[in-house]
Amino acid sequence: MPDDPSTKDQNDNNLMYSAMDNDQPPERSAAEINLEKMIGDRLKQYYAARLSRPLPDKFADLLRDLAKKEAE
Amino acid sequence: MSENAGLDWHTRLLELLPNLRAFANSLCRDTDYADDLVQQTLLKAWKSRYSFHEGSNLKAWLFAILRNTFLTELRKKKYEAEDPDDELQNSLTSRGGQQSHMDMLDFELALSKLTQEQREVLILVGAEGVSYDEAALICGCAIGTIKSRMNRARERLCELMGVRGAEDFGPDKSDLGQNTVAPS
Numbered sequence: 001m002p003d004d005p006s007t008k009d010q011n012d013n014n015l016m017y018s019a020m021d022n023d024q025p026p027e028r029s030a031a032e033i034n035l036e037k038m039i040g041d042r043l044k045q046y047y048a049a050r051l052s053r054p055l056p057d058k059f060a061d062l063l064r065d066l067a068k069k070e071a072e
Numbered sequence: 073m074s075e076n077a078g079l080d081w082h083t084r085l086l087e088l089l090p091n092l093r094a095f096a097n098s099l100c101r102d103t104d105y106a107d108d109l110v111q112q113t114l115l116k117a118w119k120s121r122y123s124f125h126e127g128s129n130l131k132a133w134l135f136a137i138l139r140n141t142f143l144t145e146l147r148k149k150k151y152e153a154e155d156p157d158d159e160l161q162n163s164l165t166s167r168g169g170q171q172s173h174m175d176m177l178d179f180e181l182a183l184s185k186l187t188q189e190q191r192e193v194l195i196l197v198g199a200e201g202v203s204y205d206e207a208a209l210i211c212g213c214a215i216g217t218i219k220s221r222m223n224r225a226r227e228r229l230c231e232l233m234g235v236r237g238a239e240d241f242g243p244d245k246s247d248l249g250q251n252t253v254a255p256s
Contacts, residue, residue: 035235039226040198042179047199050094059089062111066118067082 081121085114088131091200095135098195099142101184109145113138132202135210139192146188182232190225193218 092113096106116137117124124133183191189211196207197218208215230236 035230036226039229042176043194043198045176046179046183047094047098047195050097051090053090053093053097055089055093056107058107059093059110059114060086062114063082063085063118066114 081118084130085117085134088134091131092134092138095195095200096138096142098199099139099188099192109138109142112141116141129206129209132206132209135196135200135202136212139210143188178233182229185232186225186228189221190228193221194225194229197222 089110092110093106096109096113097103100106100109113134117134120137124130183194186194192211193207196202196210197204202210204215204218207218211218
């Protein structure tokens with residue numbers, strides 16, 4: 001059945017608000033966004049310190065041995 | 073797999089080693105044990121390399137192997153760097169009432185008090201930069217679960233730190249004025 005033009009806009013509005021009520025995450029405040037950013041920054045610093053640790057040779061040796069065995 | 077697959081595989085694993093090691097370290101918080109986990113992961117990955125689908129996400133695949141290895145051992149040995157005397161907890165909560173300053177040590181302590189699931193999701197999404205999809209793949213759960221773990225982890229972290237807003241962060245906060253959103 002085609003949409004009744006007189007009620008279509010109202011229906012669209014209702015659908016939109018209904019979608020906003022049900023699907024949209026609540027709007028976050030600037031304070032929440034800033035806090036998330038700060039936590040993100042700390043996490044990255046924490047992880048970067050671990051990423052930059054020098055790798056011991058044993059891993060490369062292990063992989064080389066495995067590749068060598070594979071080739072034989 | 074081509075004749076050069078062994079060589080390619082070798083190179084690709086080598087490239088991901090720092091990430092694997094950092095993830096292992098963040099999971100178990102013990103350098104020696106983290107190295108054991110990485111070693112086991114490399115062996116398992118090498119052994120199972122023919123079951124890896126070329127074109128799929130190698131990092132996610134390796135991280136999943138590492139995580140599963142860690143969890144299996146955790147269950148077997150009941151290994152966990154617990155805080156038997158609750159020293160960490162006390163040191164954190166004693167500062168909770170103040171406008172606490174968030175320095176890296178505090179942050180690490182708070183991170184260590186999170187559950188393993190909360191910690192891993194923070195590290196994967198927040199630090200390693202994997203997508204929610206990839207994190208769900210690595211952790212073997214739904215994307216919605218990852219998102220809710222992420223939210224809970226952030227909340228818990230703030231709770232442990234006694235932090236209520238970005239202004240509670242310590243002196244080594246990064247460019248607060250430049251990179252943050254102005255309050256409305």
